[in-house]
Amino acid sequence: MSLVSARNLQKHFRIGGGFLSSGKQSVRAVDGVDLDVVEGQTLGIVGESGSGKSTLGRLLLRLLVPTAGTVAFEGTDLSTLSRSELRVKRRDMQIIFQDPYASLNPRMRVGKIIGEGLEVHKLAVGAERRDRVYELMTRVGLGSDAFDRYPHEFSGGQRQRIGIARALAVGPRFIVADEPVSALDVSIQAQILNLLAELQDELNLAFAFISHDLRVVRHVSHRIAVMYLGKIVETASADDLYTGAQHPYTKALLSAVPSIHKGKRRNRVVLSGDIPSPISPPSGCPFHPRCPIAEDRCKSEPPELRETAPGHTTACHLV
Numbered sequence: 001m002s003l004v005s006a007r008n009l010q011k012h013f014r015i016g017g018g019f020l021s022s023g024k025q026s027v028r029a030v031d032g033v034d035l036d037v038v039e040g041q042t043l044g045i046v047g048e049s050g051s052g053k054s055t056l057g058r059l060l061l062r063l064l065v066p067t068a069g070t071v072a073f074e075g076t077d078l079s080t081l082s083r084s085e086l087r088v089k090r091r092d093m094q095i096i097f098q099d100p101y102a103s104l105n106p107r108m109r110v111g112k113i114i115g116e117g118l119e120v121h122k123l124a125v126g127a128e129r130r131d132r133v134y135e136l137m138t139r140v141g142l143g144s145d146a147f148d149r150y151p152h153e154f155s156g157g158q159r160q161r162i163g164i165a166r167a168l169a170v171g172p173r174f175i176v177a178d179e180p181v182s183a184l185d186v187s188i189q190a191q192i193l194n195l196l197a198e199l200q201d202e203l204n205l206a207f208a209f210i211s212h213d214l215r216v217v218r219h220v221s222h223r224i225a226v227m228y229l230g231k232i233v234e235t236a237s238a239d240d241l242y243t244g245a246q247h248p249y250t251k252a253l254l255s256a257v258p259s260i261h262k263g264k265r266r267n268r269v270v271l272s273g274d275i276p277s278p279i280s281p282p283s284g285c286p287f288h289p290r291c292p293i294a295e296d297r298c299k300s301e302p303p304e305l306r307e308t309a310p311g312h313t314t315a316c317h318l319v
């Protein structure tokens with residue numbers, strides 16, 4: 001059962017025209033996305049920097065208002081909720097930010113940071129709130145002495161645990177994890193990923209896990225969606241995507257993942273050029289200027305995201 005569903009989701013940011021520009025332009029950060037996040041499972045969202053992953057995550061939480069399209073939580077369109085109704089619904093939807101240094105208020109003590117959601121939603125006060133914060137700190141592996149300390153007194157991994165405890169405080173069912181381990185050392189990454197997996201099993205959480213690291217995404221995800229220039233170009237189960245990727249862009253991403261097996265080398269697919277500007281995306285298939293197998297049809301006709309194998313969808317004319 002889908003907990004969160006997005007249909008034709010779009011977000012275009014207006015930007016002012018330059019000195020030689022004829023007028024205002026729009027950045028198409030997310031450009032017609034359909035996806036589902038299943039209760040108790042993790043949807044990995046991968047792609048290069050600038051593909052629209054973080055913007056998509058914020059749209060799923062209604063932290064950004066979409067230009068078009070809908071996001072539904074348990075079948076309820078979030079755009080139909082009043083401000084007070086959306087505030088209540090935010091208890092079910094939380095976020096873990098990418099930067100554990102910038103996402104915590106340096107002037108607040110850890111106990112206050114973690115317990116702020118309890119206070120805002122009036123879930124606990126006084127001694128009950130303090131006990132709940134201690135329980136959360138224990139759950140994410142923080143000592144009780146953290147309660148009265150400030151964020152700058154902790155390492156990056158400990159700060160991310162504080163961010164996780166803050167997200168868990170109000171009892172959410174869906175969490176967007178926006179590159180939650182990219183700023184951490186590899187050994188600390190493993191600890192945080194294992195913690196998230198344990199919490200998911202214990203609390204039946206649904207995650208949208210955003211990352212550019214395909215090894216990490218495979219480790220934590222049930223299904224994976226590949227983004228390119230604001231669009232989903234392929235979706236599949238984690239195993240199917242890694243063993244049978246169909247879209248040329250996905251194949252190129254996977255070919256760049258280092259292998260840990262001695263003597264086992266991947267056939268590297270090197271893409272030419274950089275990701276095009278989302279201000280003026282290419283006509284037809286957005287990937288065709290960099291695609292090694294593009295044909296004339298790809299330059300003029302946008303491909304639809306269609307089922308190309310059971311549980312596997314691809315947006316490519318040549319699959």
